[in-house]
Amino acid sequence: MSRRNWPLSIAAILVSAVVFLVPFAFILLMAGKDRAQAALLDFSWPAQFRFVPNFVDVVEARDYMLIIAYINSTILTVTAVAGMVVLAAMVAFVLQRRPGRLHGLINFLVLAGLIVPPAVVPTIWVLKGVGLFGTMPGLILVEIAFGLSFCVLLFRAFIATIPRELDEAAVIDGAGPLRLFFRVIFPLLRSVIITAVVVQSVTVFNDFVNPLYFLPGDPTVQLTLYNFAGQYTAEYNLLFMNILLITIPPLIMFLFFNRRIVSGMTSGAVKG
Amino acid sequence: MVRRSPYPQWFYLPAGVVYGVLFVVPTFASFxxxxxxxxxxxxxxxxxxxxxxxxxxxxxxxxxxNTLIYGVVTSGAKVVLGLALAVLLTSRIVARGWLRSVVFFPVLVSTIGVGLTFTVLLNPERGLVNQVLGAAGVDGPGWLTNPSYALLSVAMVDVWKGVGLATLIYIAGIVSIPQEYLEAARVDGASAWSVFRSVILPLARPATVTVIILSLIGGLRSFDLIWAMTRGGPGFTSDVVASVIYKQYQAGFAGLSTAGNVVLFAVVTAIVLPLSRFLNRKEVEL
Known part of the structure; x- marks a missing residue:
């Protein structure tokens, strides 16, 4: 029974290589070409490898815009993901442990957060009202608000597997709610927190729409890439070097956290 | 003496304020x-x-x-291709783990990056796709420049990028089917097709529901891939509601843009809510 199906395997490997790997190979090849050859747009081996000069050119373009964008995106991703994880864990904890009057309303709001498309212009209006439009803190809070639902669902399912006896023991030992949550429960969530952090970091890092609307002044990596494509229309080698640089952070995440991402995306999805 | 609960409701407060101010209030204000x-x-x-x-x-x-077409086409294609790939990637083939990774990786890549890359690959004269088609003697169309193909070309790229997630969800569903069922079917002499038809397909139903709902929600709201590839063009032939919202906002018509938002809200809820209720009810009857 354990005979492997060789012909099917080889066909699958070939087809997947053509369909899924050729576009990435294309990015890599284009990023290494000189300007004239890149303009041909064909799938060919670079006549001369110019990875380093292209890299330097992209980084220096428009007064080191890419460096600023990377710094902005890093700040955005780290703070937004940290914020949504802590806030969502607090909600999920009480939501799972204490079925009360608010229970139904909160479950409804969590599901609404997954389905309802955000109302962009009214959000801008609110942000202007509180003086946060076009600022990094404003965008961070927006990302937190939009990411909460996913995290709450993920955490609630996990907290259900933590025995209540643990809470009771901590309470008898004199722990208040804050201590109970941050010293007992939160550390136990470690594995699911890693999952949430990885999935949400990729989401926030790749986000284009929210920075476009809510932070028009400062560049993030996705916005920079988009604007770059509009301005450097003749320099495809630099454009693809930019794409390559933006693909590397998710690739690193993927190499290190493959299983986490897979479990997070499927479990979160199936429960949603 | 009333003992204070170790699960205080003020834990809802910080998340509630952020969510309320930046999501609930704008949603109501939009009406x-x-x-x-x-x-x-x-x-x-x-x-x-x-x-x-x-x-x-x-x-x-x-x-x-276009929004409806885009949502239905991408969601349908992801169900069919995702299921086919999942069956393939749970069968006895070599390099299974590697293949799963390859299919899944595009899910994590920047949508803008994917959009720009495929814009070049789909270039009518010099793009790789039409060069390959040309070598095979087929005259490839202007995928993104021909009004009748632009929207569907973007939808194809959307499927390319998103099918990995559908595949993963289906793999999780298929793996959780008890082996006894599959063995029992084989002992009874069922062909591969009837195993698929009568065992895998019905028992992977929760996965199907998830894939349909998730990809519909994503597809109906889709903006960045379309914006990166065609900006709604040529003309407005590949515009969707989400890109109309952005265009009207840029043109200064905030009210019209918000009306677009309300339309999108209505479309998504009017399709997704009854559909998920319908699909989940049939699951119980099974």
């Missing part, structure tokens, strides 16, 4: 502002004029129908 002529600073109540415009102007109507 009002969609009925106004609005510049973000000033609003005049004009009743349903924005919605009338939305369903009279050909450009906006096109965005509406």
């Amino acid at each position: 009002y502002f969609s009925l106004t002529r609005w510049t973000i600073f000033e609003s005049h109540f004009i009743g349903l004029d924005n919605f009338v415009a939305f369903f009279r102007e050909p450009a906006l109507v096109r965005g509406f129908t």
Whole structure:
């Protein structure tokens, strides 16, 4: 029974290589070409490898815009993901442990957060009202608000597997709610927190729409890439070097956290 | 003496404030502002004029129908291809783990990056796709420049990028089917096709429901891939509601843009809610 199906395997490997790997190979090849050859747009081996000069050119373009964008995106991703994880864990904890009057309303709001498309212009209006439009803190809070639902669902399912006896023991030992949550429960969530952090970091890092609307002044990596494509229309080698640089952070995440991402995306999805 | 609960409700508060101010309030505000002529600073109540415009102007109507087409096409293709790939990737083939990774990786890549890359690959004269087709003797169309293909070409790229997630969800569903069922079917002499038809397909139903709902929600709201590849063009032939919202916002028509948001809200909930209720009910009957 354990005979492997060789012909099917080889066909699958070939087809997947053509369909899924050729576009990435294309990015890599284009990023290494000189300007004239890149303009041909064909799938060919670079006549001369110019990875380093292209890299330097992209980084220096428009007064080191890419460096600023990377710094902005890093700040955005780290703070937004940290914020949504802590806030969502607090909600999920009480939501799972204490079925009360608010229970139904909160479950409804969590599901609404997954389905309802955000109302962009009214959000801008609110942000202007509180003086946060076009600022990094404003965008961070927006990302937190939009990411909460996913995290709450993920955490609630996990907290259900933590025995209540643990809470009771901590309470008898004199722990208040804050201590109970941050010293007992939160550390136990470690594995699911890693999952949430990885999935949400990729989401926030790749986000284009929210920075476009809510932070028009400062560049993030996705916005920079988009604007770059509009301005450097003749320099495809630099454009693809930019794409390559933006693909590397998710690739690193993927190499290190493959299983986490897979479990997070499927479990979160199936429960949603 | 009342003991204080170790699960205080104020734990809801920080998340509730952020979520309430930046998600709930704008959602409710959108219902009002969609009925106004609005510049973000000033609003005049004009009743349903924005919605009338939305369903009279050909450009906006096109965005509406395109949204439905895009959502249904991408969601359908992800169900079919995701299921096929999942069956393949749970069968006895070599390099299974590697293949799963390859299929999944595009899910994590920047949508803008994917969009720009495929814009070049789909270039009518010099793009790789048409060069390969040309070598095979087929005259490839202007995928993104021909009005009748632009939307579907973007949808194809969307499927390329998103099918990995559908595949993963299906793999999780298929792996959780008890082995005894599959063995029992084989002992009874069922062919591969009837195993698929009568065992895998019905028992992977929860996965199907998830894939349909998730990809519909994503597809109906889709913006960045379309914006990166065609900006709704040529003309407005590949516009969707989400890109109309952005265009009207940029043009300063905040009220019309918000009406677009309300239309999108209505479309998503009117499709997703009854569908998920219907699909989940049949699951119980099984």
